[in-house]
Amino acid sequence: MKVETNFAPELQALSQSLLLEKYAQQGESSVAAIQARVAKALASDEHQERRFQETMRLGFVPAGRINRGAGADLAVTLLNCFVQPVADTISGHIDGQPGIFEALREAAETMRRGGGVGYDFSGIRPAGARVFGTASDASGPLSYMRVFDKMCETVNSAGNRRGAQMGVLRIDHPDIERFVDAKKLPDLAALGLDERSSELVLGLLRDQPAFAWAFRGAFATLSNFNLSVAVTDEFMRAVESDDDFDLVHSAPPSHECATKVLADGRTVYVYRTVKAKVLWEQIMTNTYDGAEPGVVFIDRINWDNNLRAVETISAVNPCGEQGLPAYGCCDLGSMHLSRFVREPFTGEAAFDYPGFRRAVAGAVEMLDRVLDVSRWPLPEQQSQARSKRRIGVGYFAMGDALAMLGLRYGSEASVAFVDRVGREMRDAAYEASVELARKFGAFPLFAAEEFLAEGTFASRLPARIKDMIREHGIRNSHLLSLAPTGTIALTFGDNASSGIEPIYALSQVRSVRQKDGSRVESTVFNAAYRAAQNALGPKVDPTAFPTVADLTVDDHLAVIAAAAPLIDAGISKTVNVPANYPFADFAGVYLRAWKAGLKGITTYRENNVLLGSVIAAGSLPAAAPPVTQSMVPQESGAYSAMERRCPSCNAMTLVKKAGCDGCDCGYSACDVS
Structure with a gap:
């Protein structure tokens, strides 16, 4: 019997059209066809191919680049994102790291093959630093970031995907204030507009989302970058105690200044000394008003790293869920949590943990194979990936799954569920990787005592798993990552909630970027809400589906705090903040995140005027368009x-x-x- 897992009749119009546009190859019109191609492309034999198909049928969705490129006759990479190094020289290399314009070439090659790129620009000397070779002053990292920004705008990423970039700068870099203000929108009064004219412009921004996007792109520099500040523990302690903080660099300035020796033995020049609280308030003000820059707690990332003995991480991928070394990659896929809820919307609703663990194990095997079959934009990326074999299994539809189980996002019961899911996923993934090591060998740089040294993520694994690792090794250095999953949740999940996020809204108006750069608005409904209407009829109580608008900041923080200790890489999570949220409380969210040991945090305070939202809550009709079988696979044959x-x-x-x-x-x- 030939069975096709065909979800196409059930997908909403936008989900179906984007599925075909983003992932389908010629002749493919269903999720099942995409899954069959991917399984065949990744598998080494027919038995493994059947296992991979079952893994995806159970609820595993590989990341977008895998669905797009696996088995397709395309010169694209199967990895979503990379981190690329940038050295402090115009050309050539320093200590094996490419200079600025060589790094630009490498980034362009990576991007055109479909990969997003994150960079740490901290190595580039500050504006005003002395350039002895030309007897001139340096222009600083931001001037070169603008070159990368234009490259990203110009180079088309493979597979109907915009280029994605993350720019990171250390908090102690002398150009940090300029970096923090880099995407700050202009003061309309400073542009020569009087109060009445300013209000007219603000009204247009409020009422015309397409104009808001164009306005932001025209006036905000680095519009093709996400920005994050790499914040150190030293800086955060200085903020707490209201101390001074030194801005330093290894390159000498053009003026006389003091030097200091850092903890790692390097001597640096002290360009300026600032009040830590003043700099922190500048970061918080920009984030409060414009959602950027984000913050990554770089010391926490490195201390927790299973490979801290052999690498130092200074940058993250464009969505922030992976801290990566130079040339590191994101090899990702996510479990569709809704698929593991049995008897949803009833008093007998339960989560299928055995099935979940089985799917996680299959996902580890699939993502490990990706590293062997992918095309690589650069040989350095291939070498880095195969020496450490980093992968990232995560999940999406957490908000949907909680609603199906009758749990409110952020409640004690939901936090307990997030913790249980995280533990089950962690243990199943690490056990599966040990089993792969038994068959194929551990990753080449594996050293048990360093891997399990005090403080690493692996050191906190259950004793039985650590014993397994000591005896057999482990195939993958890292195994877990919670990505945002926006597009696969919309397509493969029929607009399920993305990543670890709550349901955004039961009805959403999405602004979809077209190939010509224009945007078209489409309305879609939340997948869990549609499934409930299918199961229970049109009179479903919307209050059983808490959305972003119903949740508090504490709800968000409770969920991320439960998930974070169980993820070895990182989490992409947005803490939504009401427009009227007090600024002091807002800044306190970041302090709480640092004290809780999180690796980073991103917030979004509703501000459609300046940002131009990609998603907005829509109105809810009496009944959302129903589905016929609530995501149950359909057979291509005479019988259902x-x-x-x-x-x-x-x-x-x-x-x-x-x-x-x-x-x-x-x-x-x-x-x-």
């Missing part, structure tokens, strides 16, 4: 298919309402009921 649990192997399996075709394990479908 149903999902049942196999009593032999405990897998969820597709069986006919008639006939004796059964589970992959060999159990007869006649007995599966």
Whole structure:
């Protein structure tokens, strides 16, 4: 019996059109067809191919680049993002790191093959530093970032995808204030507008989202970058105690200044000394008004790193969920949590942990294979990836799954669920990686005592898993990452909530960028809400589906605090803040995040005037467009298919309402009921 897992009839119009545009190859019109291609491309034999298909049918969704490129006749990479080094020289290399314009070339090559790029620009000497070779003064990192910004705007990324970039600068870099203000929108009065004219412009920005986007792109420099400040523990302690803070660099300035020796033994020049609280308030003000820059707690990232003995991380990928070394990559995929909820919207609703663990194990195997079959934009990226074999299994539809289970996002019960899911995913992933190491060997740079040294993420694993690692090694240095998953949640999940986020709104108006740069608005409904209407009828209580508008800052922080200790890489999570949230409380969110040991934090305070939202809450009609079978796979044959649990192997399996075709394990479908 040929069974096709075809979700196409159930997807909303926008989800279906984007699925085909972003991921389908010629002749493909369904999720099932994409999954079949991906499984065949990644597998080394037919048995593994069937395992990969089952893994995706259970609920694993590889990241976008894998779905787009695996098995396709395209010269693209299967990795979503990379971190690229940039050295303090115009050309050539310093200590093996490429100079600015060589780094620009490498980034362009990476981007045109489909990969986003993150950079640490801290090595570039500050504006005003002495350039002895030409007897001139340096222009600073921001001037070169503008060159990278224009490159990103010019180079088309593979597969109908805009180029993505993350720019990082250390908090102690002498140009940090300029960096923090780099995407600050202009003061309309400073542009020569009187109060009445300013109000007219603000009204246009408020009422015309397309104009708001164009306005931001025209006036905000570095519009093709996300920006994050790499904040150190030393700086945060100085903020707490209201101390002075030195801005330093290894390159000498054009003026006389003092030097100091850092903890790592390097001698640096002290360009200026500032009040830590004043600099912190500048960061907070820009973030409060314009959502950038984000903050990454770089010391926490490095201390927690399983490979801290052999690498130092100074930058993150464009969405911030992966701190990576030079030439490191994001090899990602996410579990669709809604697919593991049994008897949703009822008093018997439960999460299928055995099925979840089985899918996680399959996901680890799939992502490990990606590293062997992917095309690589640069040989340095391939070398880095295969020496450490970093992967990132995560999840999406957390908000949907909680609603299906009757749990309010941010409640004690939801926090307990997030913790349980995280532990199950962590343990299943690490156990699966050990099993792969038994078959194929540990990653080349593996050293048990360094990997399990006090403070690393691996040192906090259960004792039995640490014993397994000591005995057999482990295939992958890192295994877990919670990415934003916006597009795969919209397409493969029919607009499920993304990543670890709550449901944004039950009805959403999405601004979709077209190939010509214009934007078209489309309305879509939340997947869990549609599923509830299908199961319970049109009179579903919307209050059973808490959205961003219903949640407090504490709700967001409670969920991320529960998830973070169980993720070895990082989490992309936005803390939504009401427009009227007091500034002092807003700044306190970041202090709380640092004290809680988070690796970073991003906030968004509603401000459509200046930002131009990609998603906005829409109005809710009496009934959302129903689905026919609530994401249950459909058979391509004479009979409809149903999902049942196999009593032999405990897998969820597709069986006919008639006939004796059964589970992959060999159990007869006649007995599966």
